[in-house]
């Protein structure tokens with residue numbers, strides 16, 4: 001079966017006085033539908049840069065110098081910002097390490113999840129109906 005996410009030869013670089021330096025130098029992996037993949041590595045080995053490359057959220061100074069990121073068969077690197085905005089959050093999301101920004105304990109989980117649904121589906125799509133079962137259904141279908 002074709003993988004849902006197929007990362008091939010991904011190279012991401014930052015500028016340096018002596019030219020671009022690859023922080024990712026040919027990353028390859030694939031994820032099948034329903035599969036859970038854990039990427040483990042020491043600090044600075046490129047886990048975050050891999051995720052930011054996939055979600056199109058790299059810092060402005062970074063460049064992707066090679067490779068492909070195929071999501072359901074289409075190359076995310078070929079999408080413009082508008083098309084990528086439709087994928088990001090709706091199809092592929094990143095939960096950042098910063099708990100304050102991502103999972104703020106001052107907000108109910110429902111409110112955090114609703115923000116994503118509201119962005120992609122408008123106010124009606126965001127409504128969970130208030131019960132635990134209906135919220136779970138809305139989130140699972142998202």
Ligand SMILES: Nc1ncnc2c1ncn2[C@@H]1O[C@H](COP(=O)(O)OP(=O)(O)O)[C@@H](O)[C@H]1O
Nearest residue numbers: 014023041042043044045046047048049050059
């Ligand atoms: N803004 C940046 N400018 C230059 N180099 C960076 C920047 N951010 C991260 N790096 C470098 O990219 C490499 C990979 O970092 P990162 O993906 O954050 O590692 P991990 O998440 O595995 O700890 C590291 O060597 C880090 O120093």
Ligand SMILES: [Mg+2]
Nearest residue numbers: 044047048049
């Ligand atoms: Mg990291």
